[in-house]
Amino acid sequence: MSVEFEAVLKDLAGKLSQVESVMDIDALRREVAELEEEAARPDLWDDPAAAQKVTSQLSYKQADVRKVTDLRQRLDDLGVLHELAQAEGDAASKAEAESELAQLRTEIDTLEVRTLLSGEYDARNAVVTIRSEAGGVDAADWAEMLLRMYLRWAERHGYPTDVYDISYAEEAGIRSATFKVSAPYVYGTLSVEQGTHRLVRISPFDNQSRRQTSFAHVEVLPEVEEVDHVDVPEKDIRVDVYRSSGPGGQSVNTTDSAVRITHLPTGIVVSCQNEKSQLQNKAAAMKVLQAKLLQRKKEEERAEMDALRDGGSSWGNQMRSYVLHPYQLVKDLRTEHETGNPSAVLDGEIDGFLEAGIRWRKQQETAAA
Incomplete structure (x- = not known):
């Protein structure tokens, strides 16, 4: 793996770790589990407004967990892809790895910005x-x-x-x-x-x-x-x-x-x-x-x-x-x-x-x- 590529990948991994810490992914997973239980209640839709709130929260929190999990997996896979591309001298795979690195940088930076929203009302509509x-x-x-x-x-x-x-x-x-x-x-x-x-x-x-x-x-x-x-x-x-x-x-x-x-x-x-x-x-x-x-x-x-x-x-x-x-x-x-x-x-x-x-x-x- 080239020194520059490895340095950027390491920096992104550290940035994603900070995002995971601020978002408290473990607590987020527990919230998803609780909301899934609530959403499965047979009387949920007796109160449509409350039901809508539960299902919306569940959908958004599931999306957050999936996003972070997916980014972590893509970072891990990218390191392997780039190593193989360099070992085999595969120019096409190397170009694919460079493109994925740029995309990951954009997505992780965007997620990092989300963690800066800590005001009293920031989470609202x-x-x-x-x-x-x-x-x-x-x-x-x-x-x-x-x-x-x-x-x-x-x-x-x-x-x-x-x-x-x-x-x-x-x-x-x-x-x-x-x-x-x-x-x-x-x-x-x-x-x-x-x-x-x-x-x-x-x-x-x-x-x-x-x-x-x-x-x-x-x-x-x-x-x-x-x-x-x-x-x-x-x-x-x-x-x-x-x-x-x-x-x-x-x-x-x-x-x-x-x-x-x-x-x-x-x-x-x-x-x-x-x-x-x-x-x-x-x-x-x-x-x-x-x-x-x-x-x-x-x-x-x-x-x-x-x-x-x-x-x-x-x-x-x-x-x-x-x-x-x-x-x-x-x-x-x-x-x-x-x-x-x-x-x-x-x-x-x-x-x-x-x-x-x-x-x-x-x-x-x-x-x-």
């Missing part, structure tokens, strides 16, 4: 809201492009999404949209996307084909769970109902099933028109409201801590530029991670930015501590 900001119709169009980017990212990973509400702009694009992504650690992963995203391009809405800069804001919140106890008294909210509508104001529902909730003490407004039932829409809107109130509480606590530290790091404002003209570049302003392929990024290939953001945030937290 994510509730994402996108709003158009400065830039007029271009900003509304940009907000819709970002919505598609995140939905495509979720689709690429097989993560279920649920669009709660979309407010369409008059000419093109959207004023805002709120959706949920369901997967383990998806809040921790997407939370690094929070902030203002800037687009520079030749405006398709300008008859003089001038360059336009537009902005959209991304807000990422953890889904609220029962253990959070976010109390929202009825007297503190106003509930309005209206008919759901799509682009151009066309009615997509003949009943007043859409719900808008205003939280009177804070002025926070949320809405949901995704479900057919008014009760279902109200329940979904309340979840979003509770998530926003929980986030507000966290921000107040963080502000207090920043004051004690005599100032903190604010990285959630303008955080990424997407330039389509006069050159092609997407660059994160915090991590310096960049790519010259905006089309791929806007089609959901954002894992490189997510991983760089997670590593950067961990460094910031370590430095602050």
